[in-house]
Amino acid sequence: MSAEYERTTNASRALFKRANRVFAGGINHNARFYEPYPLFVSKAKGQHIWDEDGHRYTDYWMGHMALILGHSPKPVVDALRRQVANGTHYGMGSELSVELGEEIQKSVPCAELSRLCNTGAEATMYLIRLARGYTGRRVVIKMAGGWHGYNTELNKGVHRPFDRAESAGILEGEQTFVKTVRFNDLEGAEKAVKETGGDSAVIFLEPVLGAGGCIPADVEYLKGLRELADRTGTLLAFDEIITGFRVALGGAQERYGVTPDLASFGKIAGGGLPLGLVTGRKEILGLADPTRKEKFVSIGGGTFSENPLSMAAGLATVRHLRKNAGSIYPSLDRAGAGLRKEVDKEFRERGVEAHTTGLGSLFLTHFGAEPTSAEEESKEDKPMQKKYALSLMPNGIFLLPGHPGAISTVHTVRDIGFLVSESGDFAESAGSKGTAKTRPN
Ligand SMILES: Cc1ncc(COP(=O)(O)O)c(C=O)c1O
Secondary structure (H helix, E strand, C coil): CHHHHHCCCHHHHHHHHHHHHHHHHHHHCHHCCCCCCCEEEEEEEEEEEEEECCCCCECHHHHCCCCCCEEEEEHHHHHHHHHHHHCCCCCCCCHHHHHHHHHHHCCCCCCEEEEEECCCHHHHHHHHHHHHHHHHCCEEEEEEHHHCCCCCCCCCCCCCCCCCCCCCCCHHHHHHCEEECCCHHHHHHHHHHHHCCCCEEEEEEECEEEECCCCEHHHHHHHHHHHHHHHCCCEEEEECCCCCCCCCCCCHHHHCCCCCEEEECHHHHHHHCCEEEEEECCCHHHHHHCCCCCCCCCCCCCCCCCCHHHHHHHHHHHHHHHHCCHHHHHHHHHHHHHHHHHHHHHHHHCCCCCEEEEECCCEEECCCCCCCCHHHCCCCCCHHHHHHHHHHHHHHEEEECCCEEEECCCCHHHHHHHHHHHHHHHHHHHHHHHHCCCCCC
């Protein structure tokens, strides 16, 4: 598989070599590295990206799942064109940022007040500060496999063994008050809250575990967490950086019908430009008001917060989604459900045990039993998952190996049909070579 990839990607290989001389590991986000070397992109439009050798791919990575309308959609391009002529950075508020805040308030159930920043990592860092400031408690309960960006405290328990710092250079003391529990396990969460002895500030989770395997929460689990939080004076917070504006206009909280106290957003809300935001109940977010005399929670925004380019792109995207929500989300749901079902069928028919998890337009194919937590997901056949993605690339389909895929509004039935049939071809060769785990007859 790798030989074919290497045969068709000479320019990417050469650029990776150059990149290694200027960037650690040749990359600028760890998730973007895969073996033998990552593709380097020369341009993108609609559902497509082109690599530096000029090959076109149907892209399902979609800029870390941020591009729900595809690459360079017209409403965003038009808004950016207009905005560039009027300034790229004010370092001050504008009507645009107020309008984006209003759109978010109208769309997201928990969004009474928000604070804008530039990345998801910042948003999640501010979220836990607000939770602690409001409750006066210390412990953050997060999920094994839960990814919330590179902020120091939450960089814990993302990978096996799920209870350690993810990095050298993080002091033990910096994560003392972050506890990791199993996803989709209400009893585990109950136990963790109890063990804090009244010191649990917030239960913080992605309603669809993203980096931990694209695994949706059970609805009863989320309802149970809401009840647990209320009963114990703990806050419930959702990291909706992937699910926000993707699994429903109002995110997973709308789709599941469970409203958290706080939530972090990013990705789609910035319309393809950098954006993060923390939102939630007025009495909690209100603590960030700098005129407060007591209990003031100092959170940032940063030099580039509410920069008018991100505002314009985010506003154009969110407005388009809100105006067309009635058709966009059912159609994305149908596409995602169809893809998951058909891909699994291709593998099943060839005796390869594979399960595609996800919700709405999100999907990830696993090789092994269907996972319901990151612990289970970590036992899957990962080399096979990477091989699968790498085998699709020379045929013009891009899935970032080991990461979820995301369907946009511009992916066609034909695109998805092609992914399904190419999966069948891969299953054929994987099954016949006996490299995949095959089901007993
Ligand atoms: C669920 C989740 N939270 C937080 C983040 C961090 O966002 P950013 O990369 O913008 O810092 C990500 C990024 O992939 C994410 O998927």
